[in-house]
Amino acid sequence: MKTVEVIGYKRANLGKTEAKRLREEGMVPCVVYGGDHQIHFYAPMILFRDLIYTDEAHFALLTIEGEPEPFEAIVQDIQFHPVSEIIMHVDFLQLFRGTPIKMNIPVHTTGTAPGIQQGGKLIRKVKYLQIKALPKNMPEYIEVDVSGLGLGKSIKVGELKVGEFEILNSPLVTIAGIEVPRALKGKEDEVEDEEMEGEEGEEAAAEGGDAPAAEESSES
The missing domain is CATH 2.40.240.10 (Ribosomal Protein L25; Chain P)
Incomplete structure (x- = not known):
């Protein structure tokens, strides 16, 4: 450092x-x-x-x-x-060089997240991580690779690969994630609604097709 x-x-x-x-x-x-x-x-x-x-x-x-x-x-x-x-x-x-210390170390994100190319936005939840290490092993910053994040996905502390230091933050803390814009959320909801309506229509058609056959068989 x-x-x-x-x-x-x-x-x-x-x-x-x-x-x-x-x-x-x-x-x-x-x-x-x-x-x-x-x-x-x-x-x-x-x-x-x-x-x-x-x-x-x-x-x-x-x-x-x-x-x-x-x-x-x-x-x-x-x-x-x-x-x-x-x-x-x-x-x-x-x-003192032989004594472990604790420091707040900046987080740097690297890579291009697929979710950004799909219209999402990278949100950094944590700017610093608390690190414990010997002075010789203390990093100047922590790199977090976001190249695997799609829409709505995030990376947590527990997913990071650490070297000769310890991250004191909870493993469940979210470091960064790809936020889904409202416009895309609306489209996703519309698609889901259409799919549900389509499924309901197919079920109704199937039920409606069986009814006349039953009536005909009872009249005969």
């Missing part, structure tokens, strides 16, 4: 007023834990572009003022502003 460097500076004050001032200056308040001690720091918001605003997962290499050397971490939690959606705060978890 690729690594994005984040250069940070330790925070002297941890109050809301100080955090607001940092954001106004284009900085992101952060904390990293999982090591010997928690470190509160801030970093330029522009450094998070390739770490957060991307369709691939990355490790972070934290170079923090006052720390003896850089160390690796993963994004554990992100808080966004409800209106502007700027980054309000980031929690990091220090990682």
